[in-house]
Amino acid sequence: MVPHLTTALSGPLLDLEKRILYKMPDIEHWFRTQWLDHSAPFYASVDLRNSGFKLAPVDINLFPAGFNNLNPDFISLSVQAATIAIEKVCPEAHRLLIIPENHSRNTYYLRNVIELTRILTAAGLEVRIGSISPEITEPTTLETPDGHTLLVEPIVREGNRLKLKNPELGDFDSCAILLNNDLSGGAPELLENLEQSLIPPLHAGWQTRRKTRHFSAYRDVATEFAQFLGIDEWLLNPYFERCDDIDFNARTGENCLAEKVDELIAKIKVKYTEYGITQDPFVIVKANAGTYGMGIMSVKSGEEMLGLNRKKRNKMSTIKEGQQVTEVIIQEGVYTFENIDEAVAEPVVYMMDHFVIGGFYRVHTNRDANENLNAPGAHFEPLAFESPCGLPDCTGEPDTVPNRFYAYSVVARLALLATTIELEETDPLNQ
Amino acid sequence: MVPHLTTALSGPLLDLEKRILYKMPDIEHWFRTQWLDHSAPFYASVDLRNSGFKLAPVDINLFPAGFNNLNPDFISLSVQAATIAIEKVCPEAHRLLIIPENHSRNTYYLRNVIELTRILTAAGLEVRIGSISPEITEPTTLETPDGHTLLVEPIVREGNRLKLKNPELGDFDSCAILLNNDLSGGAPELLENLEQSLIPPLHAGWQTRRKTRHFSAYRDVATEFAQFLGIDEWLLNPYFERCDDIDFNARTGENCLAEKVDELIAKIKVKYTEYGITQDPFVIVKANAGTYGMGIMSVKSGEEMLGLNRKKRNKMSTIKEGQQVTEVIIQEGVYTFENIDEAVAEPVVYMMDHFVIGGFYRVHTNRDANENLNAPGAHFEPLAFESPCGLPDCTGEPDTVPNRFYAYSVVARLALLATTIELEETDPLNQ
Numbered sequence: 001m002v003p004h005l006t007t008a009l010s011g012p013l014l015d016l017e018k019r020i021l022y023k024m025p026d027i028e029h030w031f032r033t034q035w036l037d038h039s040a041p042f043y044a045s046v047d048l049r050n051s052g053f054k055l056a057p058v059d060i061n062l063f064p065a066g067f068n069n070l071n072p073d074f075i076s077l078s079v080q081a082a083t084i085a086i087e088k089v090c091p092e093a094h095r096l097l098i099i100p101e102n103h104s105r106n107t108y109y110l111r112n113v114i115e116l117t118r119i120l121t122a123a124g125l126e127v128r129i130g131s132i133s134p135e136i137t138e139p140t141t142l143e144t145p146d147g148h149t150l151l152v153e154p155i156v157r158e159g160n161r162l163k164l165k166n167p168e169l170g171d172f173d174s175c176a177i178l179l180n181n182d183l184s185g186g187a188p189e190l191l192e193n194l195e196q197s198l199i200p201p202l203h204a205g206w207q208t209r210r211k212t213r214h215f216s217a218y219r220d221v222a223t224e225f226a227q228f229l230g231i232d233e234w235l236l237n238p239y240f241e242r243c244d245d246i247d248f249n250a251r252t253g254e255n256c257l258a259e260k261v262d263e264l265i266a267k268i269k270v271k272y273t274e275y276g277i278t279q280d281p282f283v284i285v286k287a288n289a290g291t292y293g294m295g296i297m298s299v300k301s302g303e304e305m306l307g308l309n310r311k312k313r314n315k316m317s318t319i320k321e322g323q324q325v326t327e328v329i330i331q332e333g334v335y336t337f338e339n340i341d342e343a344v345a346e347p348v349v350y351m352m353d354h355f356v357i358g359g360f361y362r363v364h365t366n367r368d369a370n371e372n373l374n375a376p377g378a379h380f381e382p383l384a385f386e387s388p389c390g391l392p393d394c395t396g397e398p399d400t401v402p403n404r405f406y407a408y409s410v411v412a413r414l415a416l417l418a419t420t421i422e423l424e425e426t427d428p429l430n431q
Numbered sequence: 432m433v434p435h436l437t438t439a440l441s442g443p444l445l446d447l448e449k450r451i452l453y454k455m456p457d458i459e460h461w462f463r464t465q466w467l468d469h470s471a472p473f474y475a476s477v478d479l480r481n482s483g484f485k486l487a488p489v490d491i492n493l494f495p496a497g498f499n500n501l502n503p504d505f506i507s508l509s510v511q512a513a514t515i516a517i518e519k520v521c522p523e524a525h526r527l528l529i530i531p532e533n534h535s536r537n538t539y540y541l542r543n544v545i546e547l548t549r550i551l552t553a554a555g556l557e558v559r560i561g562s563i564s565p566e567i568t569e570p571t572t573l574e575t576p577d578g579h580t581l582l583v584e585p586i587v588r589e590g591n592r593l594k595l596k597n598p599e600l601g602d603f604d605s606c607a608i609l610l611n612n613d614l615s616g617g618a619p620e621l622l623e624n625l626e627q628s629l630i631p632p633l634h635a636g637w638q639t640r641r642k643t644r645h646f647s648a649y650r651d652v653a654t655e656f657a658q659f660l661g662i663d664e665w666l667l668n669p670y671f672e673r674c675d676d677i678d679f680n681a682r683t684g685e686n687c688l689a690e691k692v693d694e695l696i697a698k699i700k701v702k703y704t705e706y707g708i709t710q711d712p713f714v715i716v717k718a719n720a721g722t723y724g725m726g727i728m729s730v731k732s733g734e735e736m737l738g739l740n741r742k743k744r745n746k747m748s749t750i751k752e753g754q755q756v757t758e759v760i761i762q763e764g765v766y767t768f769e770n771i772d773e774a775v776a777e778p779v780v781y782m783m784d785h786f787v788i789g790g791f792y793r794v795h796t797n798r799d800a801n802e803n804l805n806a807p808g809a810h811f812e813p814l815a816f817e818s819p820c821g822l823p824d825c826t827g828e829p830d831t832v833p834n835r836f837y838a839y840s841v842v843a844r845l846a847l848l849a850t851t852i853e854l855e856e857t858d859p860l861n862q
Contacts, residue, residue: 028514028555029525036522073504076819080511080786083459091467094460122822124459355511388507391553 016055016235017398017407023229024392024406030228031354031413038420040354042085042178042199046412048347049238049334053277055407056238056334057415058284060214062204063182065101067119068111069382070350070358075119077388081352082123088353090197095174096125097162097196099155101181102133107144114148116180128172130155130164132181132190139166160195183207184290184323203426206289211329212242213425218418225414234271236411238332239264242288246328248308248317258302260330261285265301268332279335285316288327298333340383349389349412356389356409447486447666448829448838454660455823455837461659462785462844469851471785473516473609473630477843479778480669480765484708486838487669487765488846489715491645493635494613496532498550499542500813501781501789506550508819512783513554519784521628526605527556528593528627530586532612533564538575545579547611559603561586561595563612563621570597591626614638615721615754634857637720642760643673644856649849656845665702667842670695670763673719677759679739679748688716689733691761696732699763710766716747719758729764771814780820780843787820787840 020027045064046057070078086093098120100113117127129152139153153164153172164172176197183191183205191202202208219237226233241260246253261283268281285305286296297316299305308316317325338345340363349359361383386401389409393402424430451458476495477488501509517524529551531544548558560583570584584595584603595603607628614622614636622633633639650668657664672691677684692714699712716736717727728747730736739747748756769776771794780790792814817832820840824833855861 025552025555025557026525028553032514032518032522032555035518074507076505076821077507077511079821080508083463083786084515087463087466091463094457121456122459124456124463126456355514390507390510 014398016231017403019229019231020407020410021392021398021403027229027410030225031417034417035354038417038424039088040351040416040420041204041423042089043350043352044416044419045351045359046349046415048349048408048411049336050338050347050404050408051335052337053275054235054238054334055411056236057218057411058238058331058334059211060415060419061182062200062209062419063101063180064350065109065112065180066348066360066382067115067350068108069348069360069384070115071360071384071386074358074388077355078119078350078352078357079122081355081357082119084355085353086120086123086125089199090176093175093197094126095172095176096120096127097130097155097164097172097174097177098127099130099132099177099179099181100152102131102135102185105135105142110142110144110150111146111148113180114144114150117150120178128153128164128169128174130162130172130177132188139168155190157190160193162190162194162196179205186323201423201427203428204423208426209422210288210327211286211331212240212288212327214415214418214422215240215329215331217421217425218415221414221418221421236414238334239267240332241330242327243330244327246326248313248325251313254306254308257285257328257330258305260302261299261305262302264330264332282333284331284333285328286331287323287325288329290323290325343381345383347385347408349408351412351416354413354416356412358388359385359405359408359412361385445829447662448834450660450662451838451841452823452829452834458660458841461656462848465848466785469848469855470519471782471847471851472635472854473520474781474783475847475850476782476790477780477846479780479839479842480767481769481778481835481839482766483768484706485666485669485765486842487667488649488842489669489762489765490642491846491850492613493631493640493850494532494611495781496540496543496611497779497791497813498546498781499539500779500791500815501546502791502815502817505789505819508786509550509781509783509788510553512786512788513550515786516784517551517554517556520630521607524606524628525557526603526607527551527558528561528586528595528603528605528608529558530561530563530608530610530612531583533562533566533616536566536573541573541575541581542577542579544611545575545581548581551609559584559595559600559605561593561603561608563619570599586621588621591624593621593625593627610636617754632854632858634859635854639857640853641719641758642717642762643671643719643758645846645849645853646671646760646762648852648856649846652845652849652852667845669765670698672761673758674761675758677757679744679756682744685737685739688759688761689736691733692716692730692736693733695761695763713764715762715764716759717762718756719760721754721756774812776814778816778839780839782843782847785844785847787843789819790816790836790839790843792816 041062043064045061047059049056049058101109103109120127131152132155136152136154139151141149141151143149153166155162156165162177176199178199186207187202187205222237223233241264243253243257243260264283265281272281280300282298282300284298336344336346343363345361345363347359347361350357363381363383385405389405391402392406393400396403472493474495476492478490480487480489532540534540551558560581562583563586567583567585570582572580572582574580584597586593587596593608607630609630617638618633618636653668654664672695674684674688674691695714696712703712711731713729713731715729767775767777774794776792776794778790778792781788794812794814816836818836820836822833823837824831827834
């Protein structure tokens, strides 16, 4: 079962999917050439939006959770891709320490860590889980409702190495450390100046990343790709603006915000008119650094940003781990026109190294097409992609399942490419 | 449906599979370390034999056909592995010319070329098929009974490049050329000193390869791996001997052959006694260079090699493309104890770069457990592996399906590693 688009594809997106399908070997060659110059992150997931007239990424996560939501039939694709990723980043590594999120007791998240461990073990690593959460003070076995268990151990720093100390299992000193913790709360000193390879590097955390930097790199990548494909880059690229020096509680920066929202709406409207799209344009206002969909608003005019009540201001001003929001991105909203049983569905595409290994839909029954599906309390049902993304059916219609997934894999990899450029720009070694 | 072993696993092989399973991450690490020093061939297939007490490769093909026999559910694994192989060998290649066997009209073989083309196209190459067969003098569309078609074009050499000339489709000048032709008839001049990358290289053809060289390299690899795993290398390694200066028609070398057969049988008998195996040892006598199972005998004593009748001598003296046999390998026979509905089944494992991408069983109803299943007239039914080979179920019994497939993937990769060493030894650049 795969979501169907409310509006059958007929307009620009169908044309886009046709071109993507037709140019498949050229596109793969284009990517291959790109990856000669750039190194993909170890892993990533990309949130896509498919509006029927536009297919665009809205976020990329460099510490992806949700591996448990992928189709178990294709887990061997993940193992193969993980093998390659390991060969590139730490070929001689025997042991790998995974640092999970601090809320590793969360059942859904726990299942993700278990699945990730399974993949990396099959790819040839001895894996143990070391927590930097102050709650984990001794080796702790966590259990999921479906009977899986995971041993989480406290991390000990000795000199410039992170280790596990466990009289029962033996100590653990790994060559490489995999972060599955997005450092929204800032990078702890514990992780600085390590001898061991830290994957991804520290500057991939939200203490350094900015969404605007990513989407600026994405705009360049999408523009180049659109030229190569002979299409309007807007079909792949969500417009955005940025506001700094915001303090929602002190009501600083509201006017700037309202102004830029209106400017962006006007810019989108031109495109909607050009393509005969009758929906109202909208934008998403969210923290420029951070994740987990806290501090997010969907608005249709700048006015809505003025005179926010206390509750909304509180919501906008704080993101995960209590961080204050001072910079926001105003991003073109892309309607979600994919539905399952009238529930809105948003595709999430997973990658290891530069390979798409699968994905799933976030299916949400209580949200509208212009709302964010990855928000606190936004409980979603995962629906695994029913087939891999790498094998389009060139003899089928452009909007058949494998072909739509192939289009997703292309756009997700454009976002991945943008991320590598973003990370090159912020790499301390390149400063 | 997967073949079951006639004898349930209980002896040394069960112990071997247990160790392989238990040491899975270490084994993957071991292979990773090996691949740091060696480059795997672009693709290969390995014929395995599973006797219940021994699991060993009996042949490796560097120009594998049979891609059409792989499980279509896992074709994305092949595409991903092909992408990697291309990135390593010819990352900038846009176009690829495949040179098939000269008998490309054979329907089964044709389906193989179609499937291979599909995989390589999805991996991002524009693929066309250029034949070196004198029969193909103009662009020829071949059709399979199931309605697939393939355009095969005659190859033209211009200077040091192979091209296709086609007024209708346009000419084709590729950066790389993939051989799916094992050159059993010798390497034609046409292929010498090409500017384009030839994959695999010319010295991977049977005009250069010798089975004894391969199994000598395999013996070393298996010995090292067996030490690492703490097992007897014989459980993975088929003994062999070699006889040169054979002329079956002139009855030259018969005595040498009979003597060596008896020596080898005696050597195997020692092992059979050690492990309490009650079957009669047997050996396979076959051409040291060449393929297609022509010129093959299964014998239980040297006496059987003496006084062969004319028919047998003719059969032994000639292999594919009319080549004369002058060297033979005498290889320890490994009983096939895998059965489906009382038919003998032999696993074949497929690899691209150093990744196992799947496999299938050759199922043959009219053969005995000690006969060769890849022989002329040996019509077999392919039975695709029902799951990928890379993901054992560590919580299951060692002889469950995914675990047996994992053991296959390990032994197949040992043979692959031996091949890389074999090709390094015969590489003209290393002479």
